[in-house]
Amino acid sequence: xxxxxxxxxxxxxxxxxxxxxxxxxxxxxxxxxxxxxxxxxxxxxxxxxxxxxxxxxxxxxxxxxxxxxxxxxxxxxxxxxxxxxxxxxxxxxxxxxxxxxxxxxxxxxxxxxxx
Amino acid sequence: xxxxxxxxxxxxxxxxxxxxxxxxxxxxxxxxxxxxxxxxxxxxxxxxxxxxxxxxxxxxxxxxxxxxxxxxxxxxxxxxxxxxxxxxxxxxxxxxxxxxxxxxxxxxxxx
Numbered sequence: 001x002x003x004x005x006x007x008x009x010x011x012x013x014x015x016x017x018x019x020x021x022x023x024x025x026x027x028x029x030x031x032x033x034x035x036x037x038x039x040x041x042x043x044x045x046x047x048x049x050x051x052x053x054x055x056x057x058x059x060x061x062x063x064x065x066x067x068x069x070x071x072x073x074x075x076x077x078x079x080x081x082x083x084x085x086x087x088x089x090x091x092x093x094x095x096x097x098x099x100x101x102x103x104x105x106x107x108x109x110x111x112x113x114x115x
Numbered sequence: 116x117x118x119x120x121x122x123x124x125x126x127x128x129x130x131x132x133x134x135x136x137x138x139x140x141x142x143x144x145x146x147x148x149x150x151x152x153x154x155x156x157x158x159x160x161x162x163x164x165x166x167x168x169x170x171x172x173x174x175x176x177x178x179x180x181x182x183x184x185x186x187x188x189x190x191x192x193x194x195x196x197x198x199x200x201x202x203x204x205x206x207x208x209x210x211x212x213x214x215x216x217x218x219x220x221x222x223x224x225x226x
Binding site for chain 2: 004006033035041042043044045048050055056058088090097102103104105106107108109111
């Protein structure tokens with residue numbers, strides 16, 4: 001079975017541009033979470049979606065938005081890119097949320113460089 | 116922001132040695148996950164813990180959910196070169212769905 005897939009693998013943008021990152025969860029998983037990981041740090045939570053609804057939001061500006069589609073895939077959108085948005089963006093999928101045994105599985109990430 | 120403190124920050128060990136690392140928090144967590152991340156790749160799940168006091172093994176890896184619910188430990192026995200990487204703990208609080216990640220422990224194994 002395929003794991004979590006993300007596209008694109010790498011992306012270069014300039015300040016002020018917009019970017020869309022995509023994620024497909026593990027088959028059968030209904031929840032997708034997005035994380036930002038800057039070099040040398042642990043992943044920082046951005047959003048969690050479950051059954052197409054937002055279930056959690058981290059401390060990120062409104063320039064960051066996301067959505068989940070009926071097939072449980074997800075998009076992360078970032079507007080008005082800043083240099084500080086350069087990071088590895090990770091997607092994690094889980095079967096469901098809010099249960100004691102929730103476990104998250106990560107994709108390979110999208111490396112975003114903002115110039 | 117980050118709520119989990121991992122230590123040590125980095126380790127340099129000889130092949131065959133055992134490794135211990137831990138993760139602590141000021142808050143109670145009801146789930147602890149341990150991941151390994153290689154450069155440029157996504158974290159890979161190693162062990163999941165769901166109950167205070169739980170001790171779980173995965174091959175040479177053993178992790179424990181602290182009884183105070185504010186800490187967790189990961190041990191690697193008889194380290195090998197492919198154990199090299201950054202190890203992250205992640206915790207989920209009783210309220211909310213967010214997972215908080217630690218600062219990571221960088222492991223270098225010297226052959």
